[in-house]
Amino acid sequence: MFANASLFHVPSRELPRVLRQLHAALRPRGVLFSSNPRGNNEEGWHGERYGCYYDLATWRGHVVAAGFAEIRHYYRPPGLPRAQQPWLATVWRKA
Numbered sequence: 001m002f003a004n005a006s007l008f009h010v011p012s013r014e015l016p017r018v019l020r021q022l023h024a025a026l027r028p029r030g031v032l033f034s035s036n037p038r039g040n041n042e043e044g045w046h047g048e049r050y051g052c053y054y055d056l057a058t059w060r061g062h063v064v065a066a067g068f069a070e071i072r073h074y075y076r077p078p079g080l081p082r083a084q085q086p087w088l089a090t091v092w093r094k095a
Helices: 015-025 056-065
Strands: 002-004 031-037 042-046 049-053 068-076 087-094
Touching: 015 056, 031 049, 031 056, 031 068, 056 068, 056 087
Parallel strands: 002 031
Antiparallel strands: 031 087, 042 049, 068 087
């Protein structure tokens, strides 16, 4: 499954359910890729868009709780200082 810049729009109260449903939809050992703007666990409206801007530890906690095992994570775009890498990309396997 590919979730590029979409899961961060899911309110935190709904995220556990959505991640469990994604987990259930995958075949055994299926892979989930997600790329979201990173932040310091802020949630709310930014103009006309709702978003949850998680740090790695919080995002990892949500996805692991849904039954996924982390394959890898990285920040985008590559080759820049971390302060200039606003995207957190993560790859997970259905455990």
